[in-house]
Amino acid sequence: MNQQKDYFPEGDAFYASLRSRYRAAGIWQFIFLSALLAAIIALTALLYNVVDGAFGYIAYEYKKSPTEFTSTPINELTQEELLVILKDNLSAGAYKKLDTEQKMETRSQSDLLSLFMERLVRIDTKGTWSMTESLTRGAEIQAEVAEKYPKATLEFRSWLTPQFLVTPMSSRAEFAGVRTAILGSLWLVGIAILFALPIGTGAAIYLQEYAPKNWLTNIIQTNINNLAGVPSIVYGMLGLAVFVRVLETFTSGAMFGVTDSNGRTVLSAGLTMGILVLPLIIINAQEAIKAVPDSLRQAAYGVGATRWQTVWHHVLPNALPGILTGSILALSRALGETAPLIVVGASTFISLDPSSPFSKFTALPIQIYQWTTRAQSEFHAIAAGAIIVLLALLLTLNATAIMLRNRFQKRW
Amino acid sequence: MEKIYAIETSNLSIHYGNFTAVKEVAMKVEKQKITAIIGPSGCGKSTLLRAFNRMNDFVPGCHITGELLLHGQNLYGKDIDPVEVRRKIGMVFQKPNPFPKSIYDNISWGAKINGFKGNMNELVEQSLRGAALWDEVKDKLQQSAYALSGGQQQRLCIARTIAIQPEIILMDEPASALDPISTLRIEELMQELKKNYTILIVTHNMQQAARVSDYTAMMMIDDQRSGGVIEFDDTKKIFTRPGDKRTEDYVTGRFG
Amino acid sequence: MKEEALHPKTIAAQGFRQIDLKKKTRLSESVIQASLFFAGILSILITLAIVYELGKEALLFFNDPDVTLMKFFGTTKWQPGIGQYGIWALVSSTLVTSTIAILISLPLGLAAAIYLSEYASYRARSILKPILEILAGIPTVVYGYFALLFVTPILKSIFGDALQVYNMLSAGLVMGIMILPLISSMSEDALSAVPNSLREAAYAMGATKYEASVQIVLPAALSGIGAAVIIGISRAVGETMIVAVAAGAGPNFTFNPLQAAETMTGHIARISGGDLSYNSIDYTSLFAIALMLFLVTLVLNLVSQWVVNRFREQYE
Ligand SMILES: Nc1ncnc2c1ncn2[C@@H]1O[C@H](COP(=O)(O)OP(=O)(O)OP(=O)(O)O)[C@@H](O)[C@H]1O
Ligand SMILES: [Mg+2]
Numbered sequence: 014m015n016q017q018k019d020y021f022p023e024g025d026a027f028y029a030s031l032r033s034r035y036r037a038a039g040i041w042q043f044i045f046l047s048a049l050l051a052a053i054i055a056l057t058a059l060l061y062n063v064v065d066g067a068f069g070y071i072a073y074e075y076k077k078s079p080t081e082f083t084s085t086p087i088n089e090l091t092q093e094e095l096l097v098i099l100k101d102n103l104s105a106g107a108y109k110k111l112d113t114e115q116k117m118e119t120r121s122q123s124d125l126l127s128l129f130m131e132r133l134v135r136i137d138t139k140g141t142w143s144m145t146e147s148l149t150r151g152a153e154i155q156a157e158v159a160e161k162y163p164k165a166t167l168e169f170r171s172w173l174t175p176q177f178l179v180t181p182m183s184s185r186a187e188f189a190g191v192r193t194a195i196l197g198s199l200w201l202v203g204i205a206i207l208f209a210l211p212i213g214t215g216a217a218i219y220l221q222e223y224a225p226k227n228w229l230t231n232i233i234q235t236n237i238n239n240l241a242g243v244p245s246i247v248y249g250m251l252g253l254a255v256f257v258r259v260l261e262t263f264t265s266g267a268m269f270g271v272t273d274s275n276g277r278t279v280l281s282a283g284l285t286m287g288i289l290v291l292p293l294i295i296i297n298a299q300e301a302i303k304a305v306p307d308s309l310r311q312a313a314y315g316v317g318a319t320r321w322q323t324v325w326h327h328v329l330p331n332a333l334p335g336i337l338t339g340s341i342l343a344l345s346r347a348l349g350e351t352a353p354l355i356v357v358g359a360s361t362f363i364s365l366d367p368s369s370p371f372s373k374f375t376a377l378p379i380q381i382y383q384w385t386t387r388a389q390s391e392f393h394a395i396a397a398g399a400i401i402v403l404l405a406l407l408l409t410l411n412a413t414a415i416m417l418r419n420r421f422q423k424r425w
Numbered sequence: 426m427e428k429i430y431a432i433e434t435s436n437l438s439i440h441y442g443n444f445t446a447v448k449e450v451a452m453k454v455e456k457q458k459i460t461a462i463i464g465p466s467g468c469g470k471s472t473l474l475r476a477f478n479r480m481n482d483f484v485p486g487c488h489i490t491g492e493l494l495l496h497g498q499n500l501y502g503k504d505i506d507p508v509e510v511r512r513k514i515g516m517v518f519q520k521p522n523p524f525p526k527s528i529y530d531n532i533s534w535g536a537k538i539n540g541f542k543g544n545m546n547e548l549v550e551q552s553l554r555g556a557a558l559w560d561e562v563k564d565k566l567q568q569s570a571y572a573l574s575g576g577q578q579q580r581l582c583i584a585r586t587i588a589i590q591p592e593i594i595l596m597d598e599p600a601s602a603l604d605p606i607s608t609l610r611i612e613e614l615m616q617e618l619k620k621n622y623t624i625l626i627v628t629h630n631m632q633q634a635a636r637v638s639d640y641t642a643m644m645m646i647d648d649q650r651s652g653g654v655i656e657f658d659d660t661k662k663i664f665t666r667p668g669d670k671r672t673e674d675y676v677t678g679r680f681g
Numbered sequence: 682m683k684e685e686a687l688h689p690k691t692i693a694a695q696g697f698r699q700i701d702l703k704k705k706t707r708l709s710e711s712v713i714q715a716s717l718f719f720a721g722i723l724s725i726l727i728t729l730a731i732v733y734e735l736g737k738e739a740l741l742f743f744n745d746p747d748v749t750l751m752k753f754f755g756t757t758k759w760q761p762g763i764g765q766y767g768i769w770a771l772v773s774s775t776l777v778t779s780t781i782a783i784l785i786s787l788p789l790g791l792a793a794a795i796y797l798s799e800y801a802s803y804r805a806r807s808i809l810k811p812i813l814e815i816l817a818g819i820p821t822v823v824y825g826y827f828a829l830l831f832v833t834p835i836l837k838s839i840f841g842d843a844l845q846v847y848n849m850l851s852a853g854l855v856m857g858i859m860i861l862p863l864i865s866s867m868s869e870d871a872l873s874a875v876p877n878s879l880r881e882a883a884y885a886m887g888a889t890k891y892e893a894s895v896q897i898v899l900p901a902a903l904s905g906i907g908a909a910v911i912i913g914i915s916r917a918v919g920e921t922m923i924v925a926v927a928a929g930a931g932p933n934f935t936f937n938p939l940q941a942a943e944t945m946t947g948h949i950a951r952i953s954g955g956d957l958s959y960n961s962i963d964y965t966s967l968f969a970i971a972l973m974l975f976l977v978t979l980v981l982n983l984v985s986q987w988v989v990n991r992f993r994e995q996y997e
Contacts, residue, residue: 020543021536021590030540031508038891042800048792048865049809055858056816062831063823215720223717235986237724242912242982243975244919246946247731249953250971254734258959288727295724321713349820352921352946356953378822378922385826385926393830400823407818480881512887522878525901534896535886582882589886 063404066397067173070142070151072158072165073187076135087126095125102133114365123176127188136187139165141390173398181364182375186384186391191399193363197279197374198348198406200367204283205290205347210340213294217336220295221302222324241292249356252285257357266371277358280370285353290343297339301332334421341414345407351378377403429456431593431623432477436491438651439472439481446472448651449491452642454593459615459624461634461660464644465675469652470627473644474595477625478514479507495593512539515586519598521578523570523585528553528562531570531581535589548588556584557614576607583614587622594618596626600633612637631676635664643672735975738968745962753969757934759948761966770932771970774942778853778924779917781938785857786913790864791906797865798872799894817862825926828855833927840939847929847941856923860913867912871905872898908985915981919974921946945970 022030079087082098090098096117100108111117111128120128130136139162142154147169158167180190216237224230256264257276264281265274305328313323359379367374377399384396432454439447447469454460462470472481479500481487493500500510524531532549541548549566553559558580562573570581579599586594596615600608608630615624615637628634634641641663643656656669667673742748748766756767793813797806833851837844844850875898883893899906929941930951943951949967957964 020541020548022540022542027509027540028506031506034508034538034889034892038889041891041895042796045792045796045800048789049796049812051789052793052816052858052861052865053812055861056812058831059819059823059827062827066830212720212723215717216724219717219721223714224721233721233725235983236728238986239979239982240724240728242915242978243731244915244921244946244978246919246921246949247735247971247975247978250949250968251727251731251734253953254738254968255730291727292724319707319710321710345818349818349822351820351822352925352950355925355950358953361954378820381822381826382922382926385822385829393826396826400826403820403823407820411818478885480885483881483884508887508889511885516881516885518878518881518885520878522876522882524879524882524897535888538889538892538896539887585882585886 063397063400065143065145066394067401068144068171069147069169069394070154070167071170071187071391071394072139072141072154072162072167074137074139074162074165076137077133079134082129082133087130090122090126090129092120092122092125095122095129098133099125099128107132124180127180127183131183131185131188136185138187138389138391141394172394173401177395177398178402181366182362182380183364184362186387186389186395189395191377191380191402193366194375194377194380194399195402195406196366197359197376198378200279200370200372200374201283201286201354201376202344202347204280204370205286206340206344208284208287209291209294209343213291213340214298214336216291216295217298217302218324218329221299222320222328237292237295241296244352245289245350246352246356248285248289249353251288252281252353252357256281256284264371266369269371271369271371274371274373277360277373278371279367279374282354282357282359282374282376283370285357286347286350289350289353290347293343293346294340297342298332298336301335301339302328304335305331334417338414338418341410341417345410345414348407348410349378349403351382354379355382377406430454431456431496432625433494433497434492437473437476437493438490439469439476440488440490441472441484442486445649445651447476448647448649448653450654452654452657454623454625455640456623457619457621458639459619459626459637460640460642461638462625462627462642462644463629463631463634463675464652465646466629467650467652468644468646470644471597472652474597474625474627475516477593477595478511478516480511480516482507512589513591514593514595515589515591516595517579517582517586517597517599520602521575521582523573523578523581525569525571527567528570528573528581529566532585532588535585539589541589552584552588553581555587555618556580557610557617558584574607576603576610579603579607579611580614583611583618587618591622593623593625596624598627598629601629608633631664631678635660643667643669643675645671645675731975735968735972738965739972741960742962742965742969745965747962759932761962766966767934768945768970768973770934771943771945771948773934773936774849774924774928774932775918775944775946777849777936777938777942778856778928778944779914781850781853782856782860782917782920783910783914785854786860786864787910789857790861790909790913791868793861793865794868794872794906795894795899798869799890799898813862813865816858817866819859821859821920821922822926824855824859825922828852828923828927844939845929845941847927848939849924849928849942850938852924852926852928853938855927856917856920859920859923860916863916864909864913867909868902868906871902871909874905875901904988904991908988911981911985911988915978915985918981919946919978921950925950945974 021027082102083090083094085094099117103111108117117125139158147154155167158165177190178195179192180188181193183189220230220234224233261276262268264276264278264284265271266278267274309327309331310323313327318326354376359375360373361375361379361383363373363375365373381396381399381403384392384399387393430453435451437447437450438445450473462474464470475481476489476493477500481489489501495510495513499505524534526534529549532552533545536545536548550559553562558577561577570578573581579602583594583599600611603611612633615626618624626638638660641658641660642654643663644652645655646652656663656667656672658668663672664676667676743750743753747764752766753768756765757769757773758765758767759770797809801809828851832855833844833846833848836848836851879897879901880893883897888897924944924947928947929943930947931941931943932948933940933942935942949970952963952967
């Protein structure tokens with residue numbers, strides 16, 4: 014039987030071949046690991062890129078000097094003083110327009126100060142530099158600015174400030190903030206979850222606890238899995254056709270007496286998002302319900318509970334942390350979605366806080382998109398600031414989900 | 426004639442983390458004989474068997490103490506390459522586990538990675554003949570191994586092991602998932618293989634142990650749930666005049 | 682349920698208790714079950730709504746006497762406003778960006794999956810996996826920012842003037858990074874579904890870890906990996922924001938990745954972002970494109986699910 018024994022390398026020959034096999038194995042292991050390193054590098058580059066954009070030098074000139082309007086230093090101007098200056102120097106039409114957006118008297122000092130800087134002093138940005146550039150080529154930049162724009166002020170600026178969070182949208186990057194966008198995003202996500210959580214959980218309960226094993230159940234399940242893979246922009250088109258157009262009287266609020274709106278409201282967008290995350294919520298809730306052991310159901314049935322009593326008193330409470338975790342993850346998906354909002358018609362320029370489901374709206378990702386696609390570099394800087402805000406929100410959501418999962422994790 | 430031992434152990438213990446699964450085993454496995462390992466479930470038969478070709482290396486936390494010699498070489502020595510060990514000591518598992526490849530590739534793969542330079546077709550044929558499978562599959566060598574019956578798959582696994590021409594073949598309950606006819610074929614096959622290979626077989630089937638093996642090791646757990654070899658002798662003796670009461674109870678089926 | 686009869690005295694008085702086992706209609710139970718059923722069936726209604734709405738508007742588009750299937754599939758200029766309906770102008774860009782994305786994400790994702798499933802220790806996994814999960818959780822518009830303001834400048838320094846400011850290469854590369862975690866996590870699932878007995882069999886024949894992983898485990902998981910790639914393609918085809926930001930505005934029939942060209946999704950985003958009047962050919966044409974997107978991704982998803990299901994049966 015062992016006629017061919019000589020054909021296998023033995024002894025030293027075998028060890029030599031084994032060494033080369035090990036070498037190949039080592040090289041490949043390194044290659045596999047490199048893929049992960051590449052992912053890490055990509056993530057680092059992305060985060061660095063965002064942070065890099067949100068801080069750095071800005072060179073600007075004033076069209077008019079603040080001293081032309083007042084002798085007090087800018088930072089010491091009170092709300093009253095600012096009101097007077099604005100009233101005196103703005104055209105009557107412009108002042109009235111601002112007043113209808115929000116009563117001038119009710120605006121805060123910082124709000125008025127931005128208006129003052131934006132409308133009267135009129136800042137003129139000559140250039141911005143990223144953080145890395147600012148730190149490594151500081152002297153060069155100073156020289157360059159001094160030569161090209163002798164009147165300009167060069168200053169290291171953080172584009173992400175507390176002010177940035179609470180200031181509404183503005184057409185000038187230097188004064189823009191994400192307040193309107195954050196509120197819009199919250200409205201959106203709130204409406205989406207109000208719609209999708211009950212329906213999604215209901216669907217999951219139906220599929221796990223009630224549905225008979227038949228073709229219809231099969232179709233529903235396959236269909237849900239497929240819906241989860243439909244491109245988000247297609248949901249946008251659905252939202253545009255159904256919520257914005259067909260159900261306009263409802264989504265614009267016309268049914269409820271709202272008159273100044275069309276179907277492109279935060280309600281339409283929220284419902285679109287709700288439909289988009291519905292399959293995710295169902296799938297996650299199904300997993301959570303599946304994890305509840307059968308013994309618990311049998312125990313409940315054993316003492317004469319009806320099916321719904323079993324579900325309501327035993328299955329759901331035990332599945333709840335899982336369902337909530339899944340919903341939070343679905344929420345973070347909704348928070349970052351952009352394409353459907355563009356299609357449904359987020360307003361790109363709006364400085365009014367959304368106040369009802371029938372408000373026009375903008376959202377964080379929409380602002381990021383808008384600002385990123387602008388040509389001027391100062392808009393890229395506030396886009397970076399807005400990205401940091403968005404990522405921070407997402408991080409908070411995910412951390413909550415993880416905490417929830419760890420806190421309630423059950424070992425059966 | 427002086428006996429030649431393929432494997433010798435002394436004071437061999439095998440641990441999973443803090444738990445000692447097999448304790449202080451001393452046995453000598455004679456070359457070109459069949460040695461059976463029997464004993465109740467959980468007494469450490471598989472653990473011991475897997476120590477012989479260092480399959481336990483893949484179980485995190487598993488380590489051995491004591492000595493395990495293959496032809497006088499310490500298998501767990503610093504300069505020993507586990508890949509080389511496994512190439513010399515093949516293994517057939519309880520459940521047939523052919524690769525999801527063709528019958529032909531199942532056999533040629535091991536030879537290929539081990540640097541086989543001869544005629545592959547011949548090797549495949551020889552190995553399949555050696556495992557008494559050739560006649561059944563010679564017309565469908567390119568078909569998937571999954572299309573074979575369980576018994577055929579197990580013989581394929583044996584064929585694949587003898588294709589790399591090891592010195593020792595370890596078998597962990599190789600026939601437990603098979604019907605009596607397939608079992609019989611495997612047993613006949615072992616008698617055939619014995620001419621060239623040293624075989625160690627774990628089995629729960631007393632008749633099988635009595636039928637096929639030359640030597641038998643009886644394992645049993647102690648109060649700490651550690652398994653040990655309580656008796657190791659000629660198979661004939663173990664089954665007719667066992668030295669240990671527990672062995673007698675076990676082989677006659679009186680064991681609780 | 683009437684329970685008065687339960688009182689021991691009553692039972693004693695009667696001598697025995699009549700047990701009523703007849704079926705009772707519990708109204709609340711039925712109502713609840715009906716609403717749950719409705720929640721379950723709603724997903725089907727959503728699908729029907731998608732098909733109906735997209736189909737209806739797309740039909741309006743194709744019913745326009747000016748639009749013919751010959752023009753739609755046979756020409757390469759797209760500008761419905763002036764009677765150009767060649768969908769290839771958009772499809773070409775979708776193909777280019779998706780191809781680049783898969784060329785990046787498949788090898789990287791697969792290699793990462795092999796490392797995580799076959800090599801990484803428990804500790805290493807618990808550090809490395811969250812990194813991929815973070816990558817998967819970053820909104821696509823942020824990837825768009827990254828493509829336009831980080832990757833494009835780097836590419837510019839490599840390709841010089843041949844590279845346009847908006848280009849498909851940058852968008853495709855970044856899309857590849859975006860899809861990487863998806864491919865790697867699905868592939869990892871497929872690899873870990875391969876039973877350990879196969880690995881043991883390979884090791885028992887003297888295989889090294891690399892030989893066992895790549896020559897035995899990987900082929901055994903191939904269908905699962907195939908499913909991952911199909912889902913990856915479907916993701917790439919449907920991805921909007923990265924291409925909307927970085928690949929360029931304006932249809933352009935070209936397969937040169939250094940050029941700017943608008944994908945199907947990018948086109949929908951740009952046109953619908955402006956003010957559109959309903960019933961215009963611009964409006965209905967968007968639905969025709971969306972319908973195509975929906976059908977393509979639907980088929981890809983179905984195929985992938987089918988592959989996964991078949992794969993599961995193999996080892997059970
Ligand atoms: N991977 C492992 N990790 C920890 N303990 C293990 C592991 N594998 C086996 N054990 C323990 O080691 C002991 C011996 O197990 P082993 O599988 O060797 O028994 P066995 O004799 O082969 O049993 P059977 O006849 O049922 O196959 C058992 O107590 C078992 O729980
Ligand atoms: Mg065993």
